[in-house]
Amino acid sequence: MTTTTNRAAAMEDVFSDEGQASSLNLLGHAMAELADRHDDVVVISADMGSALSELRERHPDRYVELGIAETNTISVAAGLAASGFRPYVMAFAPFGMIKCAEQIRTDWAATMLPVTLVTRLSGLAMGYFGASHHAVEDLAIARSITNLTVMTPADNYATLGLLEASHQSAGPVLLRVSEATAPVYSSVPELEPGRFVRVREGNDLTIIGTGAGVGCALGAARALEEQGISVAVLDAAYLKPFDVAAVLDAAATTRAILTVEEHSEVGGLGAAVAEVLGRNGVATRFGSVALPDADLEVGVPAELLERYGITVEGVTRKAQDLLA
Amino acid sequence: MTATLTRLERDRPTTVQDLRVRADWLRLEVIRMIDKAGLGHYSSTFSCAEILSVLYYRVMRLDPATPDWADRDRFLLGKGHAAVGLWPILSDLGYFPREDLDTFGYIGSPLGDHPDMRKAAGVDFSSGSLGHNLSVGLGIAMAARLRGSDHRTFVLIGDGEIQEGQVWEAAMAASHYELGNLVAIVDANGFIGSGPTSELMSIEPLADRFAAFGWHVIELDGHDVDALVTTFADLPAPGSDRPVCLIARTQKGRGVSLMEEAPRAWHVGCLTPEQRDDAIAEISARMQEVSA
Secondary structure (H helix, E strand, O other), X not given: OHHHHXXXXXXXXHHOOOOOOOHHHHHHHHHHHHHHHOOOEEEEEOOOHHHHHXXXXXXXXXXXXXXXXXXXHHHHHHHHHHOOOEEEEEEEHHHHHHHOHXXXXXXXXXXXXXXXXXXXXXXXXXXXXXXXXXXXXXXXXXXXXXXXXXXXOOOHHHHHHHHHHXXXXXXXXXXXXXXXXXXXXXXXXXXXXXXXXXXXXXXXXXXXXXXXXXXXXXXXXXXXXXXXXXXXEEEOOEEEOOOHHHHHHHHHHOOEEEEEEEXXXXXXXXXXXXXXXXXXXXXXXXXXEEEOOOOOOOOOHHHHHHHOOOOHHHHXXXXXXXXX | OOOOOOOOOOOOOOOHXXXXXXXXXXXXXXXXXXXXXXXXXXXXXXXXXXHHHHHHHHHOOOOOOOOOOOOOOEEEEOOHHHHHXXXXXXXXXXXXOHHHHHHOOOOOOOOOOOOOOOOOOOOOOOOOOOOOHHHHHHHHHHHHHHHOOOOOEEEEEEOOHHHOHHHHHHHHHHHHOOOOOEEEEEEEOOEEOOEEHHHHOOXXXXXXXXXXXXXXXXXXXXXXXXXXXXXXXXXXXXXXXXXXXXXXXXXXXXXXXHHHHOOOOOOOEOOOHHHHHHHHHHHHHHHHHHHO
C-alpha cells in the first residue's frame, strides 16, 4: 500500500511543476488573456477543454472543442486561418505533433498559414502511460518541416513570452511546452526569433538547453561554479529558426559545448548543434544530454528523467566528463 | 479544338445547354493541357466536369476581380488530382491569363497537377493529400459563422477519398456544429487508383453513412446538368442546421469512350496523338449536337 501511495504522489509531478504553478493552469489563463488582447485568436481543443475554463467563460464563441480527433483539428484550424483568424490548437504532444505531422506540413506549413500548435505533456511527461504517450521525436519532426517555427519555452515566463511572440509570426508555429521545468526567468524574457537567450555568462563551458533542459543547465552551471568551472548557459527558446551564430560563438569563446533536451538524441537540439559545428568545420568538444535512440523505460516522469540523466545532477556529471 | 466559346460570366443567366457544352469544353481543355504537359489525371477530372461547370458558371457567388472577397463562396477541391479541370475555368473567369495554362506541369508554373493556394489565384485552399479538405472546409464554414458571413463552402471530394478516416472526423464535427453552410459533394465515380471501390474497399451505403453522421443527404446523377442546377438552386439556406452532402453518381472517364471503357488505365497518363485526336473529335461532335 505504501508503495502505491508513493507512486500516486509522484505522478502529481506530471501535472504540477516544481516551484511554480502547473503549466496546465498557466496555459489556460494565458490563452484566455491572449484572446482578451487579440480578437482574431480562436482556441481549438482536442480534448483539452478542461484547461480552458477561463477562455470558455470570457470568449465562449472563440473556444472550439473538436474532441479526440487531432488530425481533423489541425486541418480545421487551417480553414479558420485561411479565413483570417489566428487559431491556437491545444493538444497532447504525442498526438498533436507526432500523429499530425502530415496535416501540419501540408495544411499549415506548405500554405504558410499563421496557426500555432501548443503541445503539453511533451518528452517523458506522460512516461508512466507507456510508449504511446512518450513525445520524444516531436522536435525532430517539427524541425524538418519547412516554414514551421519551433519554440520551446524554458519555464512559465518564457511560455508567456513565446505565446505572445507566436501571435506575431507570419507562418505556423509549434510551441512545445515542457512540464518538469524549474524557474529560469524572474519576468517575461526578451525573445527574438532565431536567437538563443543568454541566461548566464561563463568562460569554460557553454551549456545550451531547450525546454526543461534550460533549468537543468542552469542548476548544473551553479554546481560547477562551486568547483571552479565557469559555465555559460544559453536558452534555445527558438529551435527553428536556429541560432547558428550563437553556436559558433560558443565554440569560439568556451572550451566545450553541452546540450540538454528532453527529447531523442536524433534530430533535436544536440543534433542541430552538431550539424552547425560539422557544416562549419568547427572542431570543439561536444556532448549531449538527450534520450537514447532505443526503447525507453516506462515510469513516473521524475524517475525516468533521473534514469536518463536529464536532471541537474545528470548534466553536472556529463559536463565534468566532457571537460575531463 | 473549340477555343471559340463565349466567356460565361458568373451571374449571367446560363442555360442548362450552355453548361453541358461548358463541361465538354473543359474536357477539351484538359486534353489539350495534358497533351502539352505530357502527363495528367484525365478520368477523375472527366467524372466531375459537369459538377465543376455548374458550380463555377451557375452556382457560386464569386468576384474574380476580387479573389480575396471575404463573402465569396469557397470551393475546395478535396480530390486535388482533378486540378487540371480547375485551371481552364479559373483562367476563363479571369483569375489568371490564359497563357498560364500552357505552363501546366512545368517547373515554375503556378498551375500544378494539384492546386497550390500560394501559387494560383482563385484557389481557396491547397490540396493533394486526400482526406484533408473536408476538415479545412469545416474550419472555413466555422469562420463564416463566427464572422456572420452567409457564404457557403463547397468541398468536392472523391469517393475513394472518403476511405480516409479524417473525413469521418470532419463529418462528425460538421453536424455537431450544425454547419448548414458546408456542402460536401462526393464525386462517386466508383474507383480508387488501383481498381473499383466495390472490390477493394467498399464505401457503401454512402447515403446512409452520411445520414447517420447527421448530414442532409441528396443523391443524384452527377452528369445530369439539369438535376445539378435544380439541386444546387434548392439547397437549404446557409443558416440551416445540417451540413449538406450531395452524392453525385458519376462515371470515371466520362465523355471519352476510350476512358469510359478503361477508366482505371486513364487515371494518370497521356493520350497518344491518335487517341487524342479521336477523343477531341468525339467531344466536339457532341458539343455541336448539343449546341445545334
